[in-house]
Amino acid sequence: MNTYMTDDFRLKTGLAEMLKGGVIMDVTNVEQAKIAEKAGATAVMALERVPADIRKEGGVARMASIRIIHEIMEAVSIPVMAKARIGHFMEARVLEALGVDYIDESEVLTPADEEHHIDKKNFKVPFVCGARNLGEALRRIAEGAAMIRTKGEAGSGNIVEAVRHIRTIVKEMKQLTVLGKEELVHEAKNLGAPLELVEWVAGNGKLPVPNFSAGGIATPADAALVMQLGAEAVFVGSGIFKSEDPEARAKAMVKAATFFNDPVKLLEASEELGEAMRGLDVAKLPEGELLQTRGW
Amino acid sequence: MKTVGVLALQGDFEAHRNALERAGSRAVEVRTAAEMAQCDGLVIPGGESTTMLKLLENEGLLDPIQAFGREKPIYGTCAGAILLAREVSHPPQPSLELMDIAVERNAYGRQIDSRITKVQGEDGGELEAVFIRAPIIRRVGADARVLARYKGDPVWVEQGRHMVTTFHPELTADSSVHRRFVEKLS
Numbered sequence: 016m017n018t019y020m021t022d023d024f025r026l027k028t029g030l031a032e033m034l035k036g037g038v039i040m041d042v043t044n045v046e047q048a049k050i051a052e053k054a055g056a057t058a059v060m061a062l063e064r065v066p067a068d069i070r071k072e073g074g075v076a077r078m079a080s081i082r083i084i085h086e087i088m089e090a091v092s093i094p095v096m097a098k099a100r101i102g103h104f105m106e107a108r109v110l111e112a113l114g115v116d117y118i119d120e121s122e123v124l125t126p127a128d129e130e131h132h133i134d135k136k137n138f139k140v141p142f143v144c145g146a147r148n149l150g151e152a153l154r155r156i157a158e159g160a161a162m163i164r165t166k167g168e169a170g171s172g173n174i175v176e177a178v179r180h181i182r183t184i185v186k187e188m189k190q191l192t193v194l195g196k197e198e199l200v201h202e203a204k205n206l207g208a209p210l211e212l213v214e215w216v217a218g219n220g221k222l223p224v225p226n227f228s229a230g231g232i233a234t235p236a237d238a239a240l241v242m243q244l245g246a247e248a249v250f251v252g253s254g255i256f257k258s259e260d261p262e263a264r265a266k267a268m269v270k271a272a273t274f275f276n277d278p279v280k281l282l283e284a285s286e287e288l289g290e291a292m293r294g295l296d297v298a299k300l301p302e303g304e305l306l307q308t309r310g311w
Numbered sequence: 312m313k314t315v316g317v318l319a320l321q322g323d324f325e326a327h328r329n330a331l332e333r334a335g336s337r338a339v340e341v342r343t344a345a346e347m348a349q350c351d352g353l354v355i356p357g358g359e360s361t362t363m364l365k366l367l368e369n370e371g372l373l374d375p376i377q378a379f380g381r382e383k384p385i386y387g388t389c390a391g392a393i394l395l396a397r398e399v400s401h402p403p404q405p406s407l408e409l410m411d412i413a414v415e416r417n418a419y420g421r422q423i424d425s426r427i428t429k430v431q432g433e434d435g436g437e438l439e440a441v442f443i444r445a446p447i448i449r450r451v452g453a454d455a456r457v458l459a460r461y462k463g464d465p466v467w468v469e470q471g472r473h474m475v476t477t478f479h480p481e482l483t484a485d486s487s488v489h490r491r492f493v494e495k496l497s
Binding site: 022025026029030032033034035036037052053054055056057058088092093094111114115116117139140141266269270272273274277 | 319320321322323324325326342357358359361362365366369389390401402416417420421422423425426427441443444479482
């Protein structure tokens with residue numbers, strides 16, 4: 016891990032540390048960003064359309080309009096993140112030049128490269144990447160990601176995939192902790208991940224970067240569930256601004272992320288919320304409509 | 312052994328717990344007034360000050376923390392320093408007003424302006440300091456004492472039983488700042 020823990024990497028993971036126990040909210044304009052900040056979001060993710068709309072409308076989903084991201088950066092004092100397409104290192108360069116605080120190399124946008132992710136070590140701005148399992152998480156960290164989030168199934172309003180992914184990552188990490196050195200070499204091969212990172216996880220029982228959850232979180236109980244399973248903070252995409260009362264829901268999600276271990280507080284957070292977003296049965300989605308299978 | 316509560320509404324409270332244990336204290340997470348009442352001191356961690364402020368307001372914790380601070384030591388890092396300050400700017404926001412300092416939020420710029428550097432202790436020593444979207448302390452009251460500076464600006468300030476840093480000693484291996492806080496516990 017010594018080759019990873021440079022000052023540069025410590026600063027990148029350091030901001031992720033500051034976001035723990037909080038909610039990062041997808042927003043598409045200044046008005047939504049202000050609602051998110053007022054509700055207590057730790058950061059906002061600026062994008063053109065929330066995943067539920069990307070799913071519905073189709074077409075190529077790209078980095079958001081620079082004008083809108085810039086307006087959001089001017090309007091709120093919390094960190095502003097933005098998404099770049101998988102492998103699109105020039106979208107990432109533009110976002111870095113703009114000065115966003117974090118880039119999400121995201122499967123929610125249409126991938127620009129079907130083989131390669133961005134060489135993230137080569138940037139001063141930190142990156143978060145999605146993962147479905149430990150091998151994928153460690154490959155992204157090897158490329159320089161300073162935060163991992165489960166992919167879940169974005170825009171579905173269905174927590175089942177986020178649960179599957181956080182459970183998978185946590186289980187795979189636990190398994191490594193009981194293996195011998197020679198077994199770790201074999202596991203590194205199976206996981207398709209660098210031995211150095213596999214050994215670090217085996218020794219520490221956790222990822223070397225903060226581990227958040229995303230993809231289908233729609234209710235306070237959903238947020239608490241993934242945090243119980245090991246997520247250290249949550250991203251809420253369509254779940255807030257596709258619900259009946261975004262202000263109340265945003266505030267409730269913030270409360271749930273803090274009090275994920277306190278059912279009475281979760282009950283308070285769940286009262287008087289209005290309707291949640293409409294959910295999708297992920298099992299009935301055609302393979303081609305899944306967002307989580309983008310990236311490797 | 313004394314117990315320090317780490318306000319765990321949001322932020323890097325886990326790093327603070329570990330740092331306090333390295334400094335020889337017991338540390339527990341605090342999310343309610345009842346949990347706070349069990350503690351001999353309190354750490355307000357780094358994180359987003361706006362998020363913490365909303366949760367403090369919504370959960371009715373502002374008065375209990377102010378009352379706690381009238382009797383027991385509180386140490387705030389970064390967002391915690393913003394919450395303890397008497398005045399907050401860029402933009403202005405309410406605070407606990409337990410220390411006579413004025414703080415400007417995000418004063419170095421955005422994340423690309425975050426840095427790890429050495430700061431000068433007033434005792435002549437040097438400390439490694441991690442600044443993340445850090446505030447700058449623009450004014451220090453007559454009763455407050457500067458313990459370290461970076462480029463001339465105060466980055467570690469003490470006033471009576473309370474203390475703030477605009478950097479994050481919990482993200483370094485050096486526990487001298489946490490040790491100084493633990494020594495304040497009566």
